[in-house]
Amino acid sequence: MEEKTVVLGVIGSDVHAVGNRILEEAFSEAGFEVVNIGVLAPQQEFINAAIETDADAILVSSLYGHGEMDCKGFREKCIEAGLEDIVLYVGGNLVVGKQEWESTKQKFLDMGFDRVYPPGTLPKEPIADLKKDLGIEG
DSSP states (O other), X not given: OOOOEEEEEEETTOOOHHHHHHHHHHHHHTTOEEEEEEEEEOHHHHHHHHHHHTOSEEEEEEOSSOHHHHHTTHHHHHHHTXXXXXXXXXXXXXXXXXXXXXXXXXXXXXXXXXXXXOTTOOTHHHHHHHHHHTTOOO
């Protein structure tokens, strides 16, 4: 497979590095070129890294519950930066408190994310989805 590049990071004021590292390992093993921008990453850092590396996808993690606030306007910023076709994934503990997953998922889809994953999602699911979304044969 032609190697596809993904930008991976933890958005906002979040410092959850362990999950980020696990995702980096899993996506690398699956054959992706992973650009890990680490934790505490603002939207612009994801976008800059995607432009610099000609990335095919941006994978956003958030575990501290403020993903909705941190991710608002992300798709629009990608479009402004010329990344209108980039695949955008988000996952983790995206909202504060117990909210119904379907409504949380819909919020992020409405914000322009292609796929949204709940807490505890194993890496194999977004890896399989990304292969589908990028037209890579499994």
